[in-house]
Amino acid sequence: MNFLIAFVLVATAAAAHCVPINQASPTENQIKELTAATLLFFHSALPNTSFAPLPSFVNERLRIPEIDTDVTTTGKNGMAYGINQVLLSQYEFDASTLATKFSLTSLNFTRVYDIEVEGKLFGHKVSGEGVLRQEVLGEGYYVSNLRFEEINHSLQIASLELNLLMDDVIVDVEGVTVDGCSVQQLEKLMEDYVLTKFNESREEQSKLIAGIMKSQFNKSWAGYSTDEVIQWLRDNSNGSGQMDFIQKHINSLARVL
Ligand SMILES: *[C@@H]1O[C@H](CO)[C@@H](O)[C@H](O)[C@H]1NC(C)=O
Ligand SMILES: *[C@@H]1O[C@H](CO)[C@@H](O)[C@H](O)[C@H]1NC(C)=O
Ligand SMILES: *[C@@H]1O[C@H](CO)[C@@H](O)[C@H](O)[C@H]1NC(C)=O
Ligand SMILES: *[C@@H]1O[C@H](CO)[C@@H](O)[C@H](O)[C@H]1NC(C)=O
Ligand SMILES: *[C@@H]1O[C@H](CO)[C@@H](O)[C@H](O)[C@H]1NC(C)=O
Ligand SMILES: *[C@@H]1O[C@H](CO)[C@@H](O)[C@H](O)[C@H]1NC(C)=O
Numbered sequence: 001m002n003f004l005i006a007f008v009l010v011a012t013a014a015a016a017h018c019v020p021i022n023q024a025s026p027t028e029n030q031i032k033e034l035t036a037a038t039l040l041f042f043h044s045a046l047p048n049t050s051f052a053p054l055p056s057f058v059n060e061r062l063r064i065p066e067i068d069t070d071v072t073t074t075g076k077n078g079m080a081y082g083i084n085q086v087l088l089s090q091y092e093f094d095a096s097t098l099a100t101k102f103s104l105t106s107l108n109f110t111r112v113y114d115i116e117v118e119g120k121l122f123g124h125k126v127s128g129e130g131v132l133r134q135e136v137l138g139e140g141y142y143v144s145n146l147r148f149e150e151i152n153h154s155l156q157i158a159s160l161e162l163n164l165l166m167d168d169v170i171v172d173v174e175g176v177t178v179d180g181c182s183v184q185q186l187e188k189l190m191e192d193y194v195l196t197k198f199n200e201s202r203e204e205q206s207k208l209i210a211g212i213m214k215s216q217f218n219k220s221w222a223g224y225s226t227d228e229v230i231q232w233l234r235d236n237s238n239g240s241g242q243m244d245f246i247q248k249h250i251n252s253l254a255r256v257l
Contacts, residue, residue: 025150026226028095034148034155034226035100037233039088044237046084054078054111067193071119071126081110090142099147105140105165117176122189130175138167141209148226155221155229162210164202169194 026034056076063070083106091102115132119125142163149158171190178186221229 026098026148026155028098030226030230031098031100031148032093033230034233035093037230037237040237041233042086044239046086048084048239050084051079051081052083054080054113068123069119069121071117071121073118074116075113075132076115078111078113081112082106082108085109086140097147099145099159101142101144101146103140103142103165105138106136108135108137109139110135115176121178121186122193124181124186125179126176126186128175128177130173133172133174135170135172136166136168137170138165140165141206150226153225154218154223155226156218157214160210160214162206162213164198164206164209166195166198 054075056074056078058074059072060074061070061072085107087103087105087107089103089105091100093100110133112131112133114129116129118127142165143160144163145159145161147158147160149156169191171187171194173183173187176183224232
């Protein structure tokens with residue numbers, strides 16, 4: 001699951017602490033306020049630094065027979081960069097349908113590890129110690145047809161469509177010995193593999209994540225009116241949730257390929 005989605009899910013789950021009062025259905029104005037409050041909240045909850053250490057992993061085996069890959073990797077001194085560089089764009093609110101669109105992407109999410117590798121990657125024998133660096137550019141999602149409703153005094157998502165995005169992946173390997181091809185060729189194989197896999201699973205994953213988001217939002221907001229959600233977001237936009245969010249999902253970023 002990508003960084004931003006994990007982030008949004010954890011942030012949303014936090015919204016379950018509101019106090020219940022009854023209220024009417026969301027109006028155009030309320031939706032605008034909700035959007036503004038959500039942005040403020042996300043902004044405050046983003047890490048206040050652009051980098052964070054990643055957990056080490058030892059002798060982790062990656063086996064993918066379809067691409068003739070079976071390697072064991074140890075990664076140390078891991079660091080993630082660009083963790084707070086998030087771009088909200090293509091925002092549009094349609095007052096006639098009360099539908100919102102936007103895209104949320106991380107500009108350049110980079111992972112760097114000191115690695116020790118032994119085995120076979122794309123049929124090529126690899127071994128040695130070196131540095132692995134992976135940049136993921138423009139990863140995130142585009143949300144459209146996002147509409148809200150209030151059912152039984154609970155703010156719920158009435159509809160949501162989501163498309164996962166990823167512009168490019170850049171892999172850089174240094175210091176590792178490769179048989180039968182250059183390091184550059186190996187990097188290219190890894191980049192193409194990640195992009196192809198992303199393309200292949202994009203539609204299904206987009207639907208899956210849209211479903212998770214919907215039910216997670218719905219669950220978090222059950223029993224809480226639109227105005228209460230707005231108030232909660234405003235009251236909690238002081239950054240108090242920050243470390244919590246980041247620590248919770250940073251561990252899931254250790255996986256390299
Ligand atoms: C970042 O936030 C954490 C927790 O909120 C705080 O302990 C730390 O001092 C902050 N760092 C900077 C550079 O503001
Ligand atoms: C992405 O970020 C890393 C780490 O800050 C940097 O070294 C790299 O040049 C950036 N890549 C691009 C394409 O901007
Ligand atoms: C609203 O609440 C009533 C009474 O608790 C319940 O019967 C009804 O199914 C609820 N409606 C929805 C859409 O959840
Ligand atoms: C919102 O979530 C609740 C609980 O998971 C579910 O009953 C309801 O159908 C959901 N609404 C939409 C529009 O998905
Ligand atoms: C992924 O799909 C996009 C458009 O759907 C296409 O432009 C791109 O070449 C594809 N990339 C790979 C690696 O399959
Ligand atoms: C942020 O606001 C919440 C709720 O009002 C409060 O409990 C918390 O102490 C505040 N945290 C900071 C760091 O100001």
